[in-house]
Amino acid sequence: MALDIRGLVDAKQGTVDPRIYQDEEIYQQELKNVFARCWLFLAHDSQIPNPGDYMTTYMGEDPVLVVRKRDGSVGVFMNQCRHRGMRLCRADAGSAKSFSCSYHGWTYDLSGNLVGVPSEDDAYHNEINKAEWGAIKVAQVDNYRGFIFGTWDPTAPPLIDYIGDFRFYFDAFADRTEAGTELLGGAHRWVFPANWKFAAEQFCSDMYHAPISHASAVLALTPDDQDVDEEVFPMEGMKGRQFSSELGHGTGFFVESGDVLANIVGQKPADWFQGGNPEAVERLGDARAQRMRGAHATLFPNFSFLPGINTLRIWHPKGPNEMEVWAWTLVDKNAPADVREAQRIGTGRTFSVAGMFEQDDGENWSEIQRVLRGHMARQSSFNVQMGLGHEWHDDPDFPGKVNRVYCEMAARGFYRRWADMASGMSWDELMASVGAAVEVSG
Template sequence: MLQKSTLTLRDGTSIDDLIDVDMHEVSLRTMSDPELYHHEMERIFAKTWLLLGHETEIPKSGDFIVRDMGEDQVIVARDREGAIHVSLNVCPHRGMKVCTGEAGNTQVHRCIYHGWAFRPNGDFIGAPIEREQMHGAMRPKEELGLKKARVQLYGGMIFATWNIEGPSFDEFLGDFKFYLDQLFCRTDGGLELLGPPQRYTIPANWKTASEQSACDGFHTLTLHRSLMEGGIMGATADTIYDMAPGMYGVDVSCHEGHSLRCIPAATTFKMFSDISFDGKTTEERLRLLPPPGITQDLIPQLMKNLSPEQVEMLATTPPQVGGLFPNSSIIFIFAPRMDGGASGALALHTYNPKGPDAFEFVNYIFAERDAPEDVKRDMLQNAIQQTGTSGVIEQDDADTWPAISRNAHGAVGKTITLKYQALTGDRKPEGWAGGGFVYDGFTKDDTQWNWWLNYRRLMASGL
């Protein structure tokens, strides 16, 4: 059998024409091309690990939610033993949706078309009129279940992939577990999702948001200018580019395309600028300024669940924003309020493709399960006001992405290239304990370029 080793579109354009590795340029055509989009669904969304939700959404036996893996809808369900399964929401009989709702509880998922029934784990129970054997005699029941994906839980988050024999979840995380543990696996109780996710549709290609989430720090100064004008950042409207608040830190990424910005709080926000860490122990630093979402009471749990090196990073340069390849975004930010409160906002987004020119923005909002209820309430409200549908930060992103996709329709516009040529270079600060590629200094294009390199690798390999 012929192994596909590269990708060439019908007009002869190859992936190497679209992504110029030497020049660090990507054709704008990638941000809308329908043919490329179909390849992405097969080579990326049907192959890599995807974030589908959080286990606190389905706490009880029989609970289920319906989510998307690319344009394939899946049922994420908990069985009687407590295990979580992900099955294609397509009846193997005649292709109808088995679950017509978005969430619920049942031990029997019965298709409304002809009544074929399935367990939460996807196994086929049977078709009505058992004596007539309405599933026929040609296939045993074992072959008539829902198509099952491979599932992995990490920090309560539910990931799945159709690539049954492909890379393990640990391989998918690459060098990033060290960093991600600091956000998702740091307390005894773990994170709790504070309600079902917000969902809304953006008329833009999924990659406009996804490549930005691979640590485009630079856009914050201009697109999110209103944050500076609001008076919480370490700059005023007149000094945004001189002060460049939040731009200096350590960006990290890896071969697998994930990335995070580890940013010292003091240089970002006005209200933290007087805090001095000089001569302070790690614990003293944590007490002075706990990382987003962590209360004073939870600090001892950090020491218990994380290594000293991980705690040290959380105390000085906590990972705050970033992305998980291919389509997830991490927002674990201090998000101080105008009134001085700073309990933080913890959110994850997924950008689910809905055709070459649309994606669904899914916004998950979290708090630590063991945080006090008033802190959870404050964090929920804070996250809703800053991120997602009405979030004052992400409103402006939502208006930018569609314009990029529309520009990619022009016969000339699509030949323009996106530039990733401002480079910091792999440079680890002294004593940096984390792995991967480490970019110390001003946030530049390195991490986003790594995102594109992994995109190119998956698209070209066809594996």
């Protein structure tokens, strides 16, 4: 291959070549080496509670069916008939006993095994070996605290190692109570005419954009007697932290003031998420249960969430120039009714296609993408240097590599991981480079 993908990202100097967002050849490498190898978030347990419940989603651009099987486990297989390639199921979700292709009628059970072929005796002379023609199954499926992930790659490391040192931060979202979490019904799904990495990187690493891009929403939602700089979005970087994993994951949050949550979802959910749930404080400790606030996060490559606001989303790639976002609202199963209700309304009002914050993200990403049509616009690198060389590893409260909240360290980590993976680096090499960091996870 002519293109040196690793050369397009310089994490040491803090630059990325804009072709990574736009080039078709790079995109094909990305589908093959990133999306067909990584652990990808598929669904939450609560979306398919009963045997036969299914939903359709994508891994990269490959459509998959995620099905609750009769034994309670989850089956994930390509949403494609093995006969002539037709999409097996064309609904977003539902409940089924089996999946029958609408083209010629080949029928698959809830595990994706081929169980029925019309005219098997007459047309096929009973010579077809149905065991060989089941739907293509995802190589590994695992469940972390109700979050179902899958990977096409049988050699990918276990999910727990893939999450690695990010687990400490993911748990602040996913492991607040023994009862766990559930998704509310309904999904916000829409299209951005922009590369998926703009969104994934922003949720990974970019608190810096919030006071500018979302100035109007902050203004509209902040009561007149509140000081935005002091109480909502503090502009001092040391009032927050950013974390970057060698595995490509990242998060950032305020730890002193920064009570944006109360303005977004209301005081009661803010209190619930910031110390008001004694079980969460017990499980997570003071730093994560009380002091982390207004957090953004991405689990590499394309699963992002905002703890507290509790939107979570997948950025599905749709060619280099387009993505779909599929977003849901997560609640603690044992949250009081008024907290759930405020969460339900608050998430949609702020982070959704009509959300007062997220509307403006679409404008940014789509216009960057449009500018990158220009030849000259692609000739100079983007600047990802914020906070370069200022990280520390011995924070008393927040383990791993951390930095000030306004920082692009996690973006550098995200892009370095992306370049290593997209260029085809083996899992042995990929995991060897992070061995020391993963030990921190605990």
